[in-house]
Amino acid sequence: MKNQLVLLLLAAFMLACKQGSSTSEPAGEIVVEGDSAQTTPVKVKLQTLHENFSNPWGMAWLPDGRLLVTERSGEILIFKDDKYTGQKLSGVPNVYAMGQGGLLDIQTHPKYNENGWIYLAYAKPVGGGGATAVMRAKLRGNELVDKQEIFVASPANSAGIHFGSRLAFDNEGYLYIVAGERGINEKVQELSNDLGKIHRVFDDGRVPQDNPFVGTANARSTIWSYGHRNPQGMVYDKENNRLWAVEHGPKGGDELNLVEKGKNYGWSVVTYGIGYDGRPISDKTEMEGVQEPVKYWVPSPAPCGMALVTSDKYPGWKGNLLIANLAFKYVGRIELNGTSFVSEEKLMENVARVRHVAQSPDGFIYVITEGPGKLIKLVPSS
Template sequence: MKHNIYLGLLAGCLSLASISCSENQNNLPVTEENNKPEEVNFTVDTLYSALENPWGMVWLEDGRMLVTERKGEILIFENDEYTGNKIQGMPDVYARGQGGLLDIQLHKGWVYIAYAKPMSGGGATTIMRARVDGNSLVDQEELIVTSPASSAGVHFGSRIVFDNEDYLYFSSGERGTKENAQDLTNSHGKIHRINLDGSIPDDNPFVNEPNAITSIWTYGNRNPQGMVYDAENNRIWQHEHGPRGGDELNLVVKGENYGWPLVTFGIDYDGSTITDIQEKEGIKPPVHYWDPSIAPCGMALVTSDKYPGWKGNLLIGALAHQHVARVTLDGTSFGSEERLLQDIGRVRHVAQSTDGYIYVVTESPGLLVKLVPQD
């Protein structure tokens, strides 16, 4: 059942003091001018309210929309309504804790899926691709499996993006073991880059490093659960969970070390200090960070003309604070932030459809909503 709730601008802008520290040289100071919200009025159309733990959204060439559920299901929507059907022929998933069926993307007729694969020793973030024939996955190909497998139920990542040269990038969390992120001999706590068939590009930064995982593009990442490609500027934006404080927005750059756990603005969950270092030579600093944490998950880059005041902005889901953060950018610098959809639920993902509308999925409650602009 659909219903509309008029929201307009659901929240005013936040002061930078509530979301970041002004001492960070990578954050612009917020002034009245650069923190002024763009007026975009919209209604929220609730399309479905029985999701459990949704993760990813994608639109097929025939116009149908697929929504992944972490337990291992893909729900099929058509004309913004749930059809009652699910994709058949799914692989088994390691549905434990934060693991299970994760991101889904479409590229050149193939559906690419990130999921936790059950293996001896636990589960491993895995990328596969397949074609959709009716309601079934066919021609399935496993492209890459991260290693080693782990029994930990946390920090799987994982998002998928493609660049203008048809490389596939995906994120993998450090599986709850901090040291993994700095260790090039394992896949965890990294952004990876592969060819569409799963092979390794010969210009990846660590292909000639002894014993290194050759798919690694960046390292020192904690648990990246949001990633988007800016095709116009040939940039990848990524965000990741910090511990208590220190969630980060990063610009993904080949071969860079993003510092976890050597450098962080957060502290451990028990209140202990992880490190008192926030800057270090050889470490790529975040473009922006959140303290307290918002627990970012999912992200969309607005390119649609349907939201003219938001074009070029990032829309970032917040699990902990249950909103969508609209982040403006000044080139590769942070500009300002506004909270939308406050208290809608734990926002798992934000995506822009092929016809330019913004969709959001949440858990607790499990909603699929569409933001419909109003004149």
Template sequence: MAAYALLLFFSCDGTQRSGGVPVGTASVIATEKASFYIDTLYTGLENPWGMAWLPDGRMLVTERKGEIWIFEAEHYTGKKLTGLPEVYQRGQGGLMDIQLHPHYRENGWIYVTCAKPGDGGGSTALMRFRLTGTQISDVETLYQTTPLSASGVHFGSRIAFDKHGYLYFSTGERGTKENAQNLSNDMGKIHRLHDDGRIPADNPFTNQPGAKPSIWSYGHRNVQGLAYDESGDVLYATEHGPRGGDELNIIEKGKNYGWPSITYGIDYSGAIISEQTEQEGMEQPIHYWTPSIATCGLLYYHGDRYPGWKGNLFAGALALTHIARIEVENEKYVHEEKLLQNIGRVRYLAQSPDGLIFVLTEDPGMLLKLVPAA
């Protein structure tokens, strides 16, 4: 703990930085299977949410208030993009995730999830756009969830592409528990689409009267972590429980993940939500956290820069302010290690094109890079 505090004291000066903390003078952080330094690249971000890299090395970082930063490669001097439509900034809602199309070099599409305004409130939407310099153009709304709500909680939302070309994005149940089990609305679900927003014909509920055909899985409370393992063709998700019961799940076609019929948590008031933690026809998490760590952001690490971490999952913890490194074998949870305790509210983690892990935190709002010590 002293090493983290000392490092951050010298690193986080509230200004832009070029190059971050010199590796030769930073403190080494030793963990069970890797040692690294923290390189603090930028501070002063306001509720950062997601990040992605352009092929030329520049990085895009979203802020919930509806702005996107673009950082130059190496120097991390930032500018803001222009041309993004207004987002519905209310409570937990606003601009959220950002991902590039897997074939970005050919088509130039960048995808975001956001809370989009409408009559009577707002809802989670999936949008895409193209970028020229710092100017956004060709904005398309591919999917807007319904019904709209004035609630300020549980919007989701993360984006993931699989190796078959399908796009997944998550939604929260907007604070109305019953939404998660109701197939006639979009809330508390993970949706599967073609990259242009069309509904795949083999989605599980396309032929069920009254059901939303975009739904891939349901019974979710508020999924704010999605990670895809291409080698195993596995989609992982983390979702917020109430008081206790944060979950790590493997997402499969048409499955019901139980909220609120089964849960390992209780309500914030202490009231019982459900007496049951298991029920026939509902999936069990491969791991759950009680007390809640407030999971947000999920990374499946497939690089070689930290050899001991290859194939591990990394989940951010908002409430307990650390990174959870999770070992999974044969799709089963086997071990967990806490990294960077008290670093701040960890909102998101991502693997850069060169295999390094980058981290976004809130309070303070920082962009960090984990640099292998070897």
């Protein structure tokens, strides 16, 4: 009888544990606390606002409070007041939905209230496969109209990998565009193509004449920096006029970089990573003329979208970078001293593969994940 009672109590305990870990658990049940020697503790509750995404990639807010979230398959979902409206935008461009390709980042123009431009980065189907492309458009109701293609990376190929595709605007209204190396290492150090580069253009795609390689023979005039593998996170620090990017290395060698005009970031002649087959890619981890990463990771957490915390809602995190990580399933909170790395704290560990982190206009942090696909809001908690 005593043994039966023990077994019943054990079964009840296991059932309670299982129910407590269910994805249908009420929002706000999970609490994480950030702390370090540099900051005061910050507690946040994770509120799951939406589930059942497949492969969400980017998010952007409109002035009327609506949130637009892209799905890699080619959809843009509309949220309002932290709830899915059941509506989607129409007029989305056709995408090269192959492997990692599809509809990727979305951003609004800094002067959206004046001009109404929305920017989409996506893998475009072209002859020979797919290419990283950027289109801008306006909204008429829930339809994208007045569509203008302003950038297409060349050369295209049939690989379904490494499109890059993050977008960021600086204080002067210039647009920065990431084009991944598409698995073609030998193209990255060459200036005659767009692959493995971060590009800078006017908001309509025109080339600024102070770009670093304007007038250089055979160089692509949109290039701002080169020697990148596959950056999938980029954010502009408006207060300090700094452009930050994180990029995927191979097996090890993921990087956080301060992206500067005309600089070479080394791929694939310099890397802290090795090939997926375990073979060396380069015998160099540093070289004259190549920018060192501000931070590198071995093994690879697979950093993706990122945000800079400027909100007063998270006082202990203000000025920190929040970096989504796919493989190791966490949000990395990066503390900086100017442009130097100080420390990293892992938040939201094992919730899901974290694709992107963004700060809303009213100062809250939102996270999108895949496997399972969720929209999560980080709400400060006393």
